[in-house]
Amino acid sequence: MSGYNFAFLDEQTKRMIRRSILKAVAIPGYQVPFGSREMPLSYGWGTGGVQVTASLIGPEDVLKVIDQGADDTTNAVSIRKFFERTTGVRTTTRTAEATLIQTRHRIPETPLRAGQVLVLQVPIPEPLRWLEPREAETRKMHALEEYGVMHVRLYEDITRHCKVAQTYDYPVRVDGRYLMRPSPIPKFDNPKLDRSPALLLFGAGREKRIYAVPPYTPVKSLDFEDHPFEVETWRQPCGLCGATGVFLDEIIVDDKGGRLFVCSDTDHCAERRSPR
């Protein structure tokens, strides 16, 4: 696109972001403040992820963009288009084919492999935010590894509901040190974070933070010995491809209580129905 640099950001800015990414990789789970730029895209709509992707993408990359697991949701289409316009790189919907995947709220069902980079869009990076609104305080709590409040919060759920009532953005401990918010992925996806062969990068544009889970880093979802971490399950398989053990979206098909449960990962579903 004329008038703009490759991938929109100027090279100095990309360098600044890459330095922040390096720091994030060096301290897994630590939120690195960075000079987030104003993007031609609304805050809260993926500006952090877009900046991380823009600072990493090269002409050889193959990009996949998903939102809620799907390649064809409006915001995924819009972000993919942004990179098509500003970089001209090849895009794909196939998880296995992509070198760089930007996502919102899901980790693909197809296991990621070494060399791939998954960029997650993050609305609120601070896992302690609902427990302590002040940034100055939460930074101190991280420094002192003062995470007891989070365990208390989970324990309170158990006393009230006999189980932890946190369903997405479920807090994790990265490499036994930093408490981290995995972005609003369903807790169903949390196990995919653990020792992932791919590099996982998290970008929060409005909140100006970048954090990372380097390949093969242990990531543990918080739990208790007598209340081990568990993920969502569905009674029925995907109504389209018959897959089980995947995250399902619920579609309302009529006004008489008719429901259809289908794969949230559209690429995975399509692949199963007609292998390419």
Place this chain on the structure above:
Amino acid sequence: MYVAVKGGEQAIDAAHRLLGEVRRGDHAVPELSLEQIQQQLGLAVDRVMGEASLYDPGLAALAIKQACGDLIEAIFLLRAYRTTLPRFGATRPIDTAAMSVRRRISATFKDLPGGQILGPTFDYTHRLLDFDLAEAAPREPGETSSGVAAPVEGFSAGPLPRVVDLLDREGLIESERPDEDGRRVGDLTREPLAFPAERDVRLQSLARGDEGFLLALGYATQRGYGRNHPFAGEIRLGEVTVEFTPEELGFPVEIAEITVTECQMVNQFRGSLTAPPQFTRGYGLAFGHSERKAMAMALVDRALRAGELGEEPSSPAQDQEFVLYHGDNVEASGFVQHLKLPHYVDFQSELVLLRTLRAQAGARPDA
């Protein structure tokens, strides 16, 4: 039965085409020119320039036109353009004492050197719809309506002493000396906010902050939520020159003349263990003619100084994190409106949990 949500791409293209049509409206009505917006909707242009942190009336007018008059959208457009511009450095501080003043009022002294100059103002207009304006009648040159016209030759007064400087001479108000040249000024558009934020960054944040947000916070301080007993020491509007010292030259050169509104609030202060009783300051500065914004900003600036003046911060306006994190309308608008994005996955997780909890509680699943 199940229709996959495909075709997002065509839907988006179609939506943009529709927006273009709505923007243009009825083709029987002449299209707005940027000059018309700049000249006749000047206060909208001023607000957009201020909250976008970019002084360029032409581009601001374009943004307003493109945004169909949605000023926050226009601010967003202009900021997204600004972010692509290279940064050469910081200018020298503008000298508002040397302003060619078009309006200057003080609520603290009945008369003062240079006098009170009303200038172009809505104050004291009776808010009666002027039906004459409904007809685009040719006006005699020099005959101005209730709006604010472009600078008129011979209209401005030369440099006028600032009220706070007069108080300062007597030691009645806290002193504020300009920083020596070359002190690095913070820039929150390049570096992330850190707390506690220094006053330079706070003022930058307020200057870019949403006028409505600051107005409400400033108003709240007047009603007792962080009260700081303000007097409008002085409000002035006019043109100031902007100087920049290029490294290779070593001396300042004039690069622009801009219009600004400045508000100096004078606030009561009973003194503390470390400071004698004296007036304290709240400062507001905005591009163009933006009096409401400058005044609200000055109130909030003073409120945010609670900590350094030894006052017990107890209200939102005195809370740095609260004010600086929530006053940016582009950030706020984006995050509020991101709720429009699909949340099927999180919602599905919540449904699964809720059904489990209800089954556990013995409630009928369809109850």
